[in-house]
Amino acid sequence: MSKFVAVIVSLFLFVPALAFSAATVSEARIGRGIADLELVDETATFTLNETAYVWMRVVGGNGESVKVTWSNGDQSFDVVLSIGSDSWRTWSSKILHLAGEWTVSVTDAAGVTIYRSTLNVQ
Numbered sequence: 001m002s003k004f005v006a007v008i009v010s011l012f013l014f015v016p017a018l019a020f021s022a023a024t025v026s027e028a029r030i031g032r033g034i035a036d037l038e039l040v041d042e043t044a045t046f047t048l049n050e051t052a053y054v055w056m057r058v059v060g061g062n063g064e065s066v067k068v069t070w071s072n073g074d075q076s077f078d079v080v081l082s083i084g085s086d087s088w089r090t091w092s093s094k095i096l097h098l099a100g101e102w103t104v105s106v107t108d109a110a111g112v113t114i115y116r117s118t119l120n121v122q
Contacts, residue, residue: 022060022061022064023058023059023060023061023064023066023083023108023109023114024058024059024060024061024108024114025056025057025058025059025106025114025115026057026058026059026087027056027057028054028055028056028057028106028115028117029042029054029055029056030042030043030044030052030053030054030055030104030117030119031043031052031053031055032046032050032051032052032053033051033053034053034055034091037089038055038089039053039055039091043119044117044118044119044120045119045120045122046096046119046120046121046122047121047122048096048097048098048099048121048122049095049096049097050095050096050121051093051094051095051096052070052093052094052096052102052104052119053091053092053093054068054091054092054093054104054106054115054117055089055090055091056089056090056091056106056115057087057088057089058083058087058088058089058090059086059087059088060086061083061086061088061108061109062083062084062085062086062088063083063084064082064083064108064109065080065081065082065083065109066080066081066083066090066106066107066108066109066114067079067080067081067106067107068080068081068092068104068105068106069103069104069105069106069107070092070094070102070103070104071102071103071104071105072096072098072100072101072102072103072121073098073100075098077094079092092104096119096121098121099121099122100120100121101118101119101120101121102118102119102120102121103116103117103118104116104117104118104119105117
């Protein structure tokens with residue numbers, strides 16, 4: 001019986017670490033470029049075929065990855081970014097080849113959305 005209890009206790013200690021990501025987005029912005037590891041020209045309005053950047057600071061996700069999804073209508077484009085420390089600045093970019101409203105979302109390793117924003121392409 002004690003082996004059974006030890007296995008159950010081990011599962012309760014181990015499984016939550018696998019099931020829940022520690023990553024959160026503490027800051028995020030959308031704009032037209034990156035310079036010196038920071039976003040420049042912050043905006044949510046773009047012209048057709050312009051490149052948009054989502055810059056973010058991810059905290060608590062050292063060694064994990066996040067997925068950035070750019071979507072417009074029924075089309076979506078994913079980028080996976082590795083997180084290298086407990087406070088990590090990173091970004092993703094996308095050439096906006098379709099007019100209309102775009103959504104950019106970031107999900108953690110567990111698939112939970114930790115950031116979401118919209119932008120418009122004219």
